[in-house]
Amino acid sequence: MSSEIRLTPTSFIVLGLLEAAGEATPYELKQVVAASLADFWSIQHAQLYSEPERLAQAGYLSERREEGGRRRRHYKVTAAGRQALRSWLEKPTAELTELRDPGLLKLFFGANPKALAGAQVPVHQRKLAGYEKLLAEMGAAAPAGMRLSLESGIGHEREWVRFWSQLVE
Amino acid sequence: MSSEIRLTPTSFIVLGLLEAAGEATPYELKQVVAASLADFWSIQHAQLYSEPERLAQAGYLSERREEGGRRRRHYKVTAAGRQALRSWLEKPTAELTELRDPGLLKLFFGANPKALAGAQVPVHQRKLAGYEKLLAEMGAAAPAGMRLSLESGIGHEREWVRFWSQLVE
DNA sequence: TCCTTTATAGTCCAAAAAAGACGGTCTAAC
DNA sequence: GTTAGACCGTCTTTTTTGGACTATAAAGGA
Numbered sequence: 001m002s003s004e005i006r007l008t009p010t011s012f013i014v015l016g017l018l019e020a021a022g023e024a025t026p027y028e029l030k031q032v033v034a035a036s037l038a039d040f041w042s043i044q045h046a047q048l049y050s051e052p053e054r055l056a057q058a059g060y061l062s063e064r065r066e067e068g069g070r071r072r073r074h075y076k077v078t079a080a081g082r083q084a085l086r087s088w089l090e091k092p093t094a095e096l097t098e099l100r101d102p103g104l105l106k107l108f109f110g111a112n113p114k115a116l117a118g119a120q121v122p123v124h125q126r127k128l129a130g131y132e133k134l135l136a137e138m139g140a141a142a143p144a145g146m147r148l149s150l151e152s153g154i155g156h157e158r159e160w161v162r163f164w165s166q167l168v169e
Numbered sequence: 170m171s172s173e174i175r176l177t178p179t180s181f182i183v184l185g186l187l188e189a190a191g192e193a194t195p196y197e198l199k200q201v202v203a204a205s206l207a208d209f210w211s212i213q214h215a216q217l218y219s220e221p222e223r224l225a226q227a228g229y230l231s232e233r234r235e236e237g238g239r240r241r242r243h244y245k246v247t248a249a250g251r252q253a254l255r256s257w258l259e260k261p262t263a264e265l266t267e268l269r270d271p272g273l274l275k276l277f278f279g280a281n282p283k284a285l286a287g288a289q290v291p292v293h294q295r296k297l298a299g300y301e302k303l304l305a306e307m308g309a310a311a312p313a314g315m316r317l318s319l320e321s322g323i324g325h326e327r328e329w330v331r332f333w334s335q336l337v338e
Numbered sequence: 339t340c341c342t343t344t345a346t347a348g349t350c351c352a353a354a355a356a357a358g359a360c361g362g363t364c365t366a367a368c
Numbered sequence: 369g370t371t372a373g374a375c376c377g378t379c380t381t382t383t384t385t386g387g388a389c390t391a392t393a394a395a396g397g398a
Contacts, residue, residue, distance in 0.1 A: 041267075105181070
């Protein structure tokens with residue numbers, strides 16, 4: 001164990017999800033990501049296989065492999081992993097957002113605003129509606145962080161709808 | 170020329186900037202990026218050296234190399250390049266934004282909202298102020314797309330300030 | 339003139355991530 | 369039994385990131 005590795009956002013996503021889940025297979029992580037995180041931090045499914053392996057090698061996760069059948073790997077956060085996650089969480093970051101909006105990029109380079117807006121408005125509206133539905137369904141039991149990041153997403157989607165709508169007319 | 174390559178957002182950034190500039194060296198592209206695009210689509214400076222090379226090989230750019238001194242490479246968009254850029258610009262995209270905010274990620278995983286907000290509010294305020302200054306200074310001559318994407322950035326920064334501020338108290 | 343500093347300009351490499359093709363395994367319904 | 373479809377995992381290639389490192393030119397001082 002414990003070859004030192006660089007801990008990236010991907011690492012913390014895996015650590016964070018596993019800490020919440022207790023124990024999980026990459027496939028299960030994949031489901032969770034799709035249901036929650038994917039909306040604001042996309043991640044390749046293959047990485048949910050390779051990253052836990054990497055983390056396990058460095059001692060942040062423990063691995064249990066099924067004997068028969070699919071020989072699935074089940075991962076669990078170790079003390080070292082928990083420690084790393086904690087100290088990451090505790091250090092408030094001043095880093096700024098990365099936006100990466102393909103539509104905005106085209107706009108920047110002179111694409112027709114109206115045409116672009118026509119394509120963007122409906123998708124953002126749908127997204128917004130989806131978020132709001134999710135928020136409404138979210139019980140009081142849901143973790144605060146989850147609700148807050150969802151609310152942030154809603155704020156930004158509103159902004160997108162406002163922005164593109166104004167370009168439509 | 171003309172081994173086929175995949176055109177990525179990076180490719181279109183280079184094509185778009187070069188089309189606007191007429192002719193430029195990677196270093197000049199680097200300056201332009203830093204002054205405009207970097208705020209909403211970060212790009213590694215090394216890529217501004219490798220990507221033009223790739224594009225030139227595929228026939229989208231022409232290259233002229235200085236004889237003496239630094240032997241700088243100057244790139245220019247070819248007809249094929251212009252064509253590729255055009256057709257990319259014309260096709261309105263329905264792709265969604267990627268957000269990638271490290272702070273939001275921490276929030277999601279349960280970091281202390283107040284502490285995070287304390288770090289985030291000032292940087293977003295600074296960013297917002299910077300954008301607004303830029304917009305104010307931007308002459309009427311500036312391309313519409315540039316102004317619009319700046320305005321979009323302002324909208325999102327306002328939203329960030331609003332969001333994090335509300336978590337401070 | 340020569341030297342030093344600072345800005346300018348470019349290269350390189352290892353690690354990580356993206357994109358997406360591909361291949362197995364299980365189950366349940368026919 | 370077999371087969372469709374869902375479940376689950378691996379692999380390869382290309383791109384991107386992060387950041388160290390080097391070199392050239394210009395400007396100002398000794």
